[in-house]
Amino acid sequence: MAENEQVIRTENLTKIYQMGEILVHALHGVSFTVERGEVLAIMGPSGSGKSTLMNMIGCLDIPTSGDYFLEGELISSLDDDELALVRNRKIGFVFQKFNLLPRATALANVELPLRYAGIDGERKMLAQKALESVGLGDRIYHQPNELSGGQQQRVAIARALVNEPAIILADEPTGNLDSQSGEEIMRLLLELNKTQGTTLLIVTHDPDVASVAERIIHLRDGEIENEEIRQ
Amino acid sequence: MNLLMNLKEALQSLNANKLRSFLTILGIVIGVASVIALLSIGESAGASITGEIESIGTNVIYILSGNSFDEVTNPKDLTLLDAEALANTRRAPNIAYVAPVISGGSEVSYAGEGLESPILGITPDYQFVQNLTLSEGEFITQTQVEGRSAVVVLGPELAEKLLGRRSGILGNTIRIGSYPFRIVGVTEAKGGSAFNNPDRNIYIPISTAQTRLPHGDSPNSVQYILVSVDKAEEADNAVQQITDVLRSTHRITPRSPNDFTILNQQDFLAVASSITNVLTIFLGGIGAISLLVGGIGIMNIMLVSVTERTREIGLRKALGARKKDILLQFLTESVLLSMFGGILGIGLGWMISFIVSRIAIQYGTPLAINVTPNSILLATLFSAAVGIFFGYYPANRAASLAPVEALRYE
Numbered sequence: 001m002a003e004n005e006q007v008i009r010t011e012n013l014t015k016i017y018q019m020g021e022i023l024v025h026a027l028h029g030v031s032f033t034v035e036r037g038e039v040l041a042i043m044g045p046s047g048s049g050k051s052t053l054m055n056m057i058g059c060l061d062i063p064t065s066g067d068y069f070l071e072g073e074l075i076s077s078l079d080d081d082e083l084a085l086v087r088n089r090k091i092g093f094v095f096q097k098f099n100l101l102p103r104a105t106a107l108a109n110v111e112l113p114l115r116y117a118g119i120d121g122e123r124k125m126l127a128q129k130a131l132e133s134v135g136l137g138d139r140i141y142h143q144p145n146e147l148s149g150g151q152q153q154r155v156a157i158a159r160a161l162v163n164e165p166a167i168i169l170a171d172e173p174t175g176n177l178d179s180q181s182g183e184e185i186m187r188l189l190l191e192l193n194k195t196q197g198t199t200l201l202i203v204t205h206d207p208d209v210a211s212v213a214e215r216i217i218h219l220r221d222g223e224i225e226n227e228e229i230r231q
Numbered sequence: 232m233n234l235l236m237n238l239k240e241a242l243q244s245l246n247a248n249k250l251r252s253f254l255t256i257l258g259i260v261i262g263v264a265s266v267i268a269l270l271s272i273g274e275s276a277g278a279s280i281t282g283e284i285e286s287i288g289t290n291v292i293y294i295l296s297g298n299s300f301d302e303v304t305n306p307k308d309l310t311l312l313d314a315e316a317l318a319n320t321r322r323a324p325n326i327a328y329v330a331p332v333i334s335g336g337s338e339v340s341y342a343g344e345g346l347e348s349p350i351l352g353i354t355p356d357y358q359f360v361q362n363l364t365l366s367e368g369e370f371i372t373q374t375q376v377e378g379r380s381a382v383v384v385l386g387p388e389l390a391e392k393l394l395g396r397r398s399g400i401l402g403n404t405i406r407i408g409s410y411p412f413r414i415v416g417v418t419e420a421k422g423g424s425a426f427n428n429p430d431r432n433i434y435i436p437i438s439t440a441q442t443r444l445p446h447g448d449s450p451n452s453v454q455y456i457l458v459s460v461d462k463a464e465e466a467d468n469a470v471q472q473i474t475d476v477l478r479s480t481h482r483i484t485p486r487s488p489n490d491f492t493i494l495n496q497q498d499f500l501a502v503a504s505s506i507t508n509v510l511t512i513f514l515g516g517i518g519a520i521s522l523l524v525g526g527i528g529i530m531n532i533m534l535v536s537v538t539e540r541t542r543e544i545g546l547r548k549a550l551g552a553r554k555k556d557i558l559l560q561f562l563t564e565s566v567l568l569s570m571f572g573g574i575l576g577i578g579l580g581w582m583i584s585f586i587v588s589r590i591a592i593q594y595g596t597p598l599a600i601n602v603t604p605n606s607i608l609l610a611t612l613f614s615a616a617v618g619i620f621f622g623y624y625p626a627n628r629a630a631s632l633a634p635v636e637a638l639r640y641e
Contacts, residue, residue, distance in 0.1 A: 060549060060634045081553045088551020099546045099638075103247050115236060116551040159550070 007166055007199050008034035008057065012066035015052050015222075026052040028222040029066070034167070039193055039200045041210035044219035051171075053219065054203045058091055058169050059083045071166050088116050092160025092198075094189075096172035098152045100144040106131060106155045107140040113163045130158040134188060150181030157188060167199040168192075174209055186212055241563040244536075255532045256572035258525025259617065263576025263610045266518030268583035270606045273514045275588070275598050277507030284499045290327075290463050291360060293494040294456040294473060301488035307481045308452035309491060311437070314354075316480050317458060323472040325465040330357040331453040333437055335444035341393045341405045348389065350407060350433045352440020360459040361429065368401045368416030375415075376436040383407070384416040388430040407435070410443055466495055522613060525572065526621040533565050533625035544629050545637025558630040565622025566615055573614030577607055 015027040027049045034040050044050045055061040056068060059075055062083070068075045070090055078086065093099075100109050110127040119126070131140050134154040144152050153173065160168050170189060174182030190212055193200045202213060210216050216228040245252045296309045314331035317323050333352035338345050357363070358370040366387065375382050383405065387397045394400050397417060404411045412435065421429045435443070441450065460469045470493050477491050537544070544557055584600040591598035 055635050058549070060638070084548065084551050084553045087549060093549050095546075095638075099542065099549075101543065101546075103243055112547070113550045116547075116553070116556060163551075 005036050006033050006069075007036045007038075007071060008032075008201075009069045010056075010066065011068075013053070013056055013063045013068060014065045015049075015056065015061070016064045025222055027056070027063070030219075030222070030224055031066075032217060032224065032227070034199060034201065036166075036199055037193070037197045038215065039190065039202070039213045041202045041204060041213035041216045042219060043204060043207070043210050043216055044225075045205065047221075048219040049222040050203050050205075050219050052222075054169060054171055054201075057167075057201065058093060059086045084116075088113055089163060090166040092157075092163065092165040092168040094153070094156050094160050094168060094170040094173045096175040098144070098149075098156045098176070100152055100155055100159075102144055105141045105143055106136060106147070106158075109144070109155055110159045110162050113159060117163060126162055127158075130162040131155070133161065133192070134158045148181070149177050150184055153177060153181070153185050154188065157185070157192070161192065161196075161198070165198070167201055170200065170202045172204055172206075172209075173202065174206065175204075182209075237559060237563050238567070240560065241567050244564060245567060248536075251532065252568060252571075255528055256525075256568050256575065258528040259522065259569050259572025259614055260525075260576040260579060262518060262520075262522030262525040263573045263614055264579035264583060265521055266515060266610055266613070267577055267580025267602060267606055268587070269514030269518050270511060270609075271580070271584040271600050271602045272587055272598070273507065273511040274603070275584075275600050277504070277511065279598055280503045280507060281500060284496060284503055290460045290466065291496070292458045292460070292466065292469060292473065293499075294458065294477070295492045295494065296452075296455070296490065298489050298492055303488055303490045306490035309454075309456055309477075310451040311453060312451060313477055313480050314453065314456050316476050317456065317473060319476075322476050323469065325460055325469040325472055326458050327461045328356040328359045328459045330354055330360040330457040330459075331437060332357070332455050332457060333440040333444060334454050335440070337408050337444065339389075339393060339405060339407050339433060341403070344393070345406075346392065348431070348433055350435060350440070350444060352437040352444060353434050354437050357434070357457070360457045363421075363429065364419040365416045366419045367398055368414070370416055371434060371436050376438050379438045379442065380436055381410060381412045381439060382415045382436065383412040384418060384434040385414060386418050386428075386430040386432040387420045388428070389433060390414075390417055407433070408443065470495065522617055526569070526617040529565050529568055529618065530621035530625060532568075533561060533622055534628070536564070537561065537625050537629040540629075541632065541637050541640040544632050545634050545640065548632070548634035549638060554630045557632075558626045561626035561629050562619060562622050565626065566618035569614045569618030569622075570611070573611050576614070577602075577610055580610070 011031050013027050013030040014025070017024045017026055030053060042050050042053060056063055059070070062076050062078070066076070070086065073086070075083070075086060101112070107124065107127050110130050111123050114123045114126060128137070128140060131137055134157050136151060136154050136158065139147065139151065144155070147155065168189070173189065174185055177185060186209060189200055192198055202209060204210050214230055216230070218225040218228065294309060297303070297306055309331070311331055314329050317326055318329040330353060334349055336347060336349050339348045339350070340346075353371060354376055355371055355373050363370065365384070368384070370384055371382065385393070390397050390400055393405060394403065400414050400417065403414050405414065406412070418429065437453070458469065458473060460466050473493055474489065478489065481490055483490065547557060581602050584602060588598045588600040
């Protein structure tokens with residue numbers, strides 16, 4: 001694959017929700033591209049449509065109109081099971097609230113995407129490797145309640161990495177962490193971007209978090225307000 | 232997703248809510264236990280009734296007066312004359328013995344202690360029809376019948392109850408009503424049940440019974456007549472001969488129905504099996520209703536569980552779970568729940584039937600309880616089916632959740 005290949009390309013993404021009687025235009029003709037290995041932040045105040053955009057990019061929802069290509073594949077026309085497959089193979093999610101299974105070990109949590117991918121034999125080995133890469137090789141049998149917030153988010157990152165996705169989608173990854181753990185998590189994400197070349201999309205309203213990105217897209221009222229390119 | 236992981240995960244999730252899981256399966260436990268217990272009790276009650284009827288022997292035929300199938304105008308009682316006519320070997324060559332019976336109840340007492348008991352007025356041939364043997368003394372003789380003697384032959388259990396012992400009682404006098412009777416014989420213990428137990432019988436000469444026991448309208452009438460044949464194969468011929476003889480003695484015109492009923496073992500078995508079938512279906516139905524209620528309990532709890540775990544479902548979908556993965560996950564849980572309930576229920580049902588059989592034995596009715604593999608299989612499959620049926624709706628609801636909304640759910 002070429003170095004400057006486009007991983008994400010959206011054309012006029014529009015999402016309209018019906019809320020009771022009124023129609024809400026959450027996204028209004030959003031077009032942008034992301035190249036492989038890029039670190040991109042999406043910023044905007046609440047209600048700007050960044051969650052909706054993240055859901056589209058994460059293949060959790062499909063646009064009302066407009067096209068979304070992920071690694072050249074047109075996502076907007078897929079059915080539920082095909083979307084599930086794309087999420088499983090190409091997207092790694094990191095959530096603000098970690099979203100780990102509470103009664104499962106770190107290892108079992110990281111194994112989850114591999115299970116849905118139907119990987120059986122080397123599942124444990126791959127999950128263990130992912131946990132080692134986030135520095136939790138010695139805690140694979142701990143349950144989430146035995147880990148600190150930062151450690152829990154590391155497990156979530158390992159889970160996002162384990163299927164070697166095209167993009168990692170981090171939604172306020174430091175929102176539930178103290179500032180020191182938050183910095184560590186950001187360092188880890190950037191390091192993974194450098195060493196493994198994973199494309200990183202960060203959705204945040206925190207300028208400090210966004211400042212690590214090479215490019216920042218500012219959203220307002222469902223439209224791109226401006227694009228800020230750094231260094 | 233392999234099945235083993237699915238099972239393991241379902242177990243973990245059920246284990247995390249132990250009390251709730253237990254309470255949920257309680258309905259299934261009770262349902263399956265009642266199906267198992269009721270079916271096995273019904274079956275063994277049926278078996279014990281059938282066994283009793285078989286103990287009558289294939290070569291005994293009952294003749295009762297009246298006809299419950301056809302309208303009979305001016306029916307006649309069975310009489311001693313009918314019995315005499317049947318005993319005529321020229322008219323009924325296949326009949327071996329004929330025993331007319333007058334039965335009635337009366338108070339029986341000894342040394343002031345009394346009890347209410349059925350009493351049979353019989354002829355000497357009754358002994359041969361019923362294959363009675365005596366442990367002491369002799370059976371009622373023809374002389375005693377002709378002389379209207381006040382003599383009595385006791386079954387051993389009744390003797391025990393009345394006199395406190397089974398032997399050495401010959402010559403003692405008991406009272407039937409206010410009349411004294413001398414004990415001339417005690418029959419050998421044969422065993423039986425509450426329904427039909429010769430060991431509890433009291434036999435007196437039929438002529439004595441005519442004067443001492445209340446019975447039918449005509450002085451010669453009897454309640455029923457027992458007939459025996461030498462070989463079971465002769466029974467059909469005997470039935471035909473009995474019909475011919477009785478129609479002629481009762482002067483029934485050719486087109487009119489019989490005013491008597493002939494029953495052999497086959498007929499009794501047919502009646503008994505239809506009764507026990509109804510009983511089994513009825514009891515099974517009660518069990519099925521409780522299974523249904525248990526199933527609704529599972530559905531209810533699974534719906535609660537789906538709501539509680541909405542975020543988890545959203546997460547799993549975000550990680551790539553397809554609709555059928557989620558469906559399978561929740562179905563596995565509900566099937567596991569109901570299967571556990573089924574297994575516990577089989578154990579409990581077994582225990583209940585065991586206890587019931589113990590109680591039955593205490594009361595003198597041997598009730599052999601057998602929990603058949605069939606009923607276990609039925610209960611297991613049925614409870615699994617309950618799990619699938621009642622688990623499907625909640626599981627489908629979980630599987631159909633939109634990932635975005637499920638993830639956002641608080």
